Amino acid sequence: MSRPSFTNDNASYANLIPIPGMIPRQSSRFRGGGDSAFRTNFPANPFRVFTARQLDKIPQLELLSRDQRFSMKVVSSVLPFRMNQYVIDNLIDWGNIPEDPIFQLTFPQPGMLSPENFGRMADLIRGGASKTEIDAAATRIRAQLNPHPAGQQELNVPMLGDEAMEGMQHKYRETVLFFPSRGQTCHSYCTFCFRWAQFVGDKGLRFASHEAESLHAYLAAHPDVTDLLLTGGDPMVMKTRNLEDYLYSLANNPSLEHIQTVRIGTKSMTFWPHRFVTDDDADNMLRLLERLVKAGKHVALMAHYNHWREMETDIAREAIRRVRGTGAIIRSQGPALAHINDSADTWARTWRTQVKLGIVPYYMFVGRDTGARRYFEIPLVEAFEIYSGALKAVSGLGRTVRGPSMSAEPGKVEIQGVSEIRGEKVFVLRFIQGRNPDWAQRPFFAKFDEKAIWLDQLVPAFGEKEFFYEAEFRAMKENMAEALT
Numbered sequence: 001m002s003r004p005s006f007t008n009d010n011a012s013y014a015n016l017i018p019i020p021g022m023i024p025r026q027s028s029r030f031r032g033g034g035d036s037a038f039r040t041n042f043p044a045n046p047f048r049v050f051t052a053r054q055l056d057k058i059p060q061l062e063l064l065s066r067d068q069r070f071s072m073k074v075v076s077s078v079l080p081f082r083m084n085q086y087v088i089d090n091l092i093d094w095g096n097i098p099e100d101p102i103f104q105l106t107f108p109q110p111g112m113l114s115p116e117n118f119g120r121m122a123d124l125i126r127g128g129a130s131k132t133e134i135d136a137a138a139t140r141i142r143a144q145l146n147p148h149p150a151g152q153q154e155l156n157v158p159m160l161g162d163e164a165m166e167g168m169q170h171k172y173r174e175t176v177l178f179f180p181s182r183g184q185t186c187h188s189y190c191t192f193c194f195r196w197a198q199f200v201g202d203k204g205l206r207f208a209s210h211e212a213e214s215l216h217a218y219l220a221a222h223p224d225v226t227d228l229l230l231t232g233g234d235p236m237v238m239k240t241r242n243l244e245d246y247l248y249s250l251a252n253n254p255s256l257e258h259i260q261t262v263r264i265g266t267k268s269m270t271f272w273p274h275r276f277v278t279d280d281d282a283d284n285m286l287r288l289l290e291r292l293v294k295a296g297k298h299v300a301l302m303a304h305y306n307h308w309r310e311m312e313t314d315i316a317r318e319a320i321r322r323v324r325g326t327g328a329i330i331r332s333q334g335p336a337l338a339h340i341n342d343s344a345d346t347w348a349r350t351w352r353t354q355v356k357l358g359i360v361p362y363y364m365f366v367g368r369d370t371g372a373r374r375y376f377e378i379p380l381v382e383a384f385e386i387y388s389g390a391l392k393a394v395s396g397l398g399r400t401v402r403g404p405s406m407s408a409e410p411g412k413v414e415i416q417g418v419s420e421i422r423g424e425k426v427f428v429l430r431f432i433q434g435r436n437p438d439w440a441q442r443p444f445f446a447k448f449d450e451k452a453i454w455l456d457q458l459v460p461a462f463g464e465k466e467f468f469y470e471a472e473f474r475a476m477k478e479n480m481a482e483a484l485t
């Protein structure tokens with residue numbers, strides 16, 4: 001039986017202000033009235049992408065030395081690279097490379113591989129090794145880079161009866177993550193990406209599902225789930241009609257009424273804001289979001305922002321305005337990263353800009369223990385100093401952000417501060433989310449370590465043998481392992 005589409009021209013859209021001269025295939029109701037301040041004409045630019053095979057087709061890279069360009073080729077033979085023309089033309093300051101933060105965010109740098117692994121790949125490429133030899137060496141290196149951190153493959157895959165739910169994760173009681181198969185790429189790749197394994201062409205490393213019916217069946221069987229997060233990759237690379245397959249039932253199926261919140265993780269607000277402005281189904285995407293809101297769902301775009309510069313272009317701001325016009329909320333999140341945003345001033349300006357534009361600052365993360373981590377990592381104490389320094393520089397509306405948060409195996413652990421208790425200098429920690437919901441909000445303490453960069457490098461304070469959750473977590477892992485055998 002066919003179902004009605006969200007993306008019909010009868011949808012009311014009074015909140016959106018039209019952009020003249022755009023996409024004649026879409027509804028004319030988007031082209032009349034509204035505040036003239038928003039009536040800028042954005043041309044419908046074609047999406048042009050470059051991968052590792054086309055690095056030499058990017059003319060701006062001629063500004064770099066031959067050795068620098070070769071280093072990019074070496075690193076991109078192991079870690080994924082994808083770049084689009086909008087980012088090249090609008091976000092990178094080509095007068096400040098390689099130091100420019102957006103250049104660091106998007107282009108491979110030699111320090112992203114260990115010296116040993118970089119040398120191994122460089123020797124193969126210089127020596128004219130075959131593609132088979134290069135790919136085999138790259139695969140061996142990737143296996144060393146913790147491709148699925150925090151137990152994503154071993155601990156997070158849910159079961160429905162005796163069947164493992166492919167392309168899904170269910171780590172926290174209230175929230176299910178779903179990886180739609182058509183959304184397992186991005187408009188451009190971030191060099192720090194903790195889901196880099198999705199993009200290297202190895203199906204054994206990839207989470208993905210094309211089964212909307214399986215998703216809906218799992219959600220219907222779990223009434224304690226309130227939040228669905230579509231993630232990737234980036235679901236916003238998908239056509240609206242494909243997203244509808246997953247989201248339509250949430251608006252009209254009584255067995256899914258308990259799903260209160262629909263989250264969509266995306267970098268498209270910065271790497272391809274045209275998705276919401278000039279793409280041929282941009283208006284249809286906005287209608288989809290609006291329809292979900294009108295059905296009573298809290299719709300949140302979990303927008304990945306790494307630097308205030310990503311919000312400076314006119315089309316990025318127009319995308320923000322149009323998404324907000326649907327009733328959806330934009331919440332920002334991103335990690336603190338060396339070479340990109342490791343200063344309190346950068347984060348404070350980012351949060352101030354977001355509040356001004358109507359975006360809710362949500363999370364500052366600690367960079368995950370995967371991929372090019374060695375290049376981007378900063379000590380936990382430095383991450384906390386950046387966070388607290390930035391927080392002091394913004395108004396109350398900017399202080400909605402939580403962090404610095406580590407998405408670790410047992411849960412999301414926040415660094416709340418550094419203190420001295422009973423004569424011992426300690427990190428004050430707490431769970432924001434835990435595999436056991438009872439762990440949430442419970443403070444605990446670790447010995448201060450100025451070099452520690454992740455939870456597994458911390459040890460309990462006050463002579464304790466282990467943190468309060470560790471025995472229970474070990475039992476959880478044993479039970480999960482038994483269930484999968």
